[in-house]
Amino acid sequence: MLHPQNMKLCIAYHSPGGNTRSLAFKLAHRLKEKEPVLIDLEIEPLPTDADLYLLGFGVRRNSCPMAVLDTLKSLHGKRMLFFGTAALGTSEEYSARIRNQILAFLPEDAVMSGLWLSRGSLSEEGRNYFLEQLSSGDHTEVYERMIRECYGHPDDKDADALWEFFRTFISEEK
Numbered sequence: 001m002l003h004p005q006n007m008k009l010c011i012a013y014h015s016p017g018g019n020t021r022s023l024a025f026k027l028a029h030r031l032k033e034k035e036p037v038l039i040d041l042e043i044e045p046l047p048t049d050a051d052l053y054l055l056g057f058g059v060r061r062n063s064c065p066m067a068v069l070d071t072l073k074s075l076h077g078k079r080m081l082f083f084g085t086a087a088l089g090t091s092e093e094y095s096a097r098i099r100n101q102i103l104a105f106l107p108e109d110a111v112m113s114g115l116w117l118s119r120g121s122l123s124e125e126g127r128n129y130f131l132e133q134l135s136s137g138d139h140t141e142v143y144e145r146m147i148r149e150c151y152g153h154p155d156d157k158d159a160d161a162l163w164e165f166f167r168t169f170i171s172e173e174k
């Protein structure tokens with residue numbers, strides 16, 4: 001059994017727009033006593049020697065990016081928690097959809113302990129993506145409201161909510 005003090009922690013993120021990176025940095029700060037390794041998945045491979053992985057990503061096209069899903073196959077027997085940012089928000093239904101997608105890519109002996117989604121504001125690329133969706137005419141009002149509401153996120157409250165969700169799992173990690 002591994003003492004929590006000796007647990008090797010890896011925080012990795014895929015965040016072209018920087019929103020998820022900002023949450024990853026705040027997590028790393030909160031967990032600094034555990035000396036987490038912080039990995040930017042756009043430029044570095046995921047190390048395989050950690051005991052617990054906190055994996056973050058910006059949702060794209062209703063999905064966890066392939067760049068993240070592809071790295072999961074290397075995590076045999078590992079435990080992990082996921083966090084993401086998404087413009088459309090954080091409903092249980094939306095989280096469940098993305099959680100199921102991640103589960104399909106995990107090795108059978110890996111354990112996914114949870115996924116937490118925060119709101120994330122749109123980059124120019126994201127705005128263009130949603131303008132394209134809006135031009136299809138479906139759910140226009142809902143989309144327009146959600147796009148307005150995502151600005152300013154993730155904020156300190158989002159980071160606190162993520163921490164509240166993760167801390168139980170991390171302190172229970174053995």
Ligand SMILES: Cc1cc2nc3c(=O)[nH]c(=O)nc-3n(C[C@H](O)[C@H](O)[C@H](O)COP(=O)(O)O)c2cc1C
Nearest residue numbers: 015016017018019020058061062086087088120126
């Ligand atoms: C190409 C593209 C597609 C996106 N698709 C979605 C989507 O399907 N659902 C959603 O809620 N947000 C979507 N977004 C918004 C991002 O999830 C949101 O801005 C997120 O915070 C980006 O994370 P990052 O800044 O860490 O890269 C999309 C953004 C881009 C650029």
